Amino acid sequence: MTTLPWPPDWRRPPLGGWLGVVVFGAVAAFLVLAAAIAATGRQWVAVAVIGGVLLVLAPIAAASRPRRPAFATEVSLDLDGRRQTGVRFPVLPTSPLVSLALAVLGLAILGLGVAALVIAVADGDWSAVVGFVVLLLVGSVLALGGIVGLIASRRRLGLDLTPSHLVVGLGGDPVELTWEQVDRIGTTSIRYGFGLAPVQNWLTVVTREPVHVATGPPGRRAGSAGRRVGPSGRRAAALGRLTATAPANTAAAIPAQRLGADPVLVYHALRYYLEHADARPELGTGAALRRLAAGELVR
Structure with missing residues (x-):
């Protein structure tokens, strides 16, 4: 970073801009612990959901860290x-990493929706179809938003x-x-x-x-x-x-x-x-x- 005087009326970011990384790191640690507890109870759907959330948090945390400035x-x-x-x-x-995270999360949710449908068909429990529809809609919106963001990031x-x-x-x-x-x-x-x-x-x-x-x-x-x-x-x-x-x-x-x-x-x-x-x-x-x-x- 430059040693030029700090502009008037600007506020300095907390923790030198690393606050987002610290918060996301703490959340990730909690989720890893939750995934371990879910795995001991053989709750694999919960483990998969937590894994998808962690996949999203990683690029968001990377995008929130202080960037090494480019140059003119x-x-x-x-x-x-x-x-x-x-x-x-x-x-x-908008950060392409955030857009990528949204796309990955959307695809992961779509995958969970398909898994819910397969389980419903196998068990004959059609009440899970509602969950499939919800996951399909949410996953589609997130995936589409991420793809649009990735396209916009190339401008x-x-x-x-x-x-x-x-x-x-x-x-x-x-x-x-x-x-x-x-x-x-x-x-x-x-x-x-x-x-x-x-x-x-x-x-x-x-x-x-x-x-x-x-x-x-x-x-x-x-x-x-x-x-x-x-x-x-x-x-x-x-x-x-x-x-x-x-x-x-x-x-x-x-x-x-x-x-x-x-x-x-x-x-x-x-x-x-x-x-x-x-x-x-x-x-x-x-x-x-x-x-x-x-x-x-x-x-």
């Missing part, structure tokens, strides 16, 4: 009718900095802003309930005045015929959970946990190139990547 890469975009080279900070979709997302533009791609239409439109890079943290990660840190891109932000497919400027962000689904895609509370001149909001690079580094990089117009041309060269690698973002 070079990217090429079509902006304002010309090709520009810039720097991309990766933005992560290329990113936060792109070029000499002339800042482009935010979070999965919907990318938001394209010129540096002159941007007033500041804000930070905030919001509490959501009492989960393992109840507080989320956010980066916000605030413009000088409320603007109609041009949007379009990745790598292409929307132009005069492009769609516009307003109080609509596109604004919701750009602001996420901050849609209802963000001021009108907030063009985009990025959850820090979705940044593939070190969020602190991304924050300081955005501020540096916003405040130092003379340094922006290096975003089109390898000089920007060297600066980011050295962490030379505070003057």
Whole structure:
């Protein structure tokens, strides 16, 4: 992780980000003990269910651990009718490990449903058919959700900095802003309930005045015929959970946990190139990547 100053208004994760792993580890230990007790009583269905839950917990725990940050890469975009080279900070979709876990759990539940049907047919106890139907429905929903998540995780997302533009791609239409439109890079943290990660840190891109932000497919400027962000689904895609509370001149909001690079580094990089117009041309060269690698973002 970088030694750059911690952004204002952000909260540090408990246990350095390892809280999820600790909790899942404790739950897994309890489940292993429960499986051992069930095995001594020859309750094999319970053992199978616990085994399926453990298969799900393993990738979820792996996904909840602090990630080794990726780094910025070079990217090429079509902006304002010309090709520009810039720097991309990766933005992560929902963890593919979590999606894989859902798919595995769904298939495991489907397997239990089939087993329940076989047992019902063999014993002539048709009351188990209801359980088969329930397991079939639950397993199908989980498996389908996991497969959809795996497909979505292959999408290329990113936060792109070029000499002339800042482009935010979070999965919907990318938001394209010129540096002159941007007033500041804000930070905030919001509490959501009492989960393992109840507080989320956010980066916000605030413009000088409320603007109609041009949007379009990745790598292409929307132009005069492009769609516009307003109080609509596109604004919701750009602001996420901050849609209802963000001021009108907030063009985009990025959850820090979705940044593939070190969020602190991304924050300081955005501020540096916003405040130092003379340094922006290096975003089109390898000089920007060297600066980011050295962490030379505070003057």
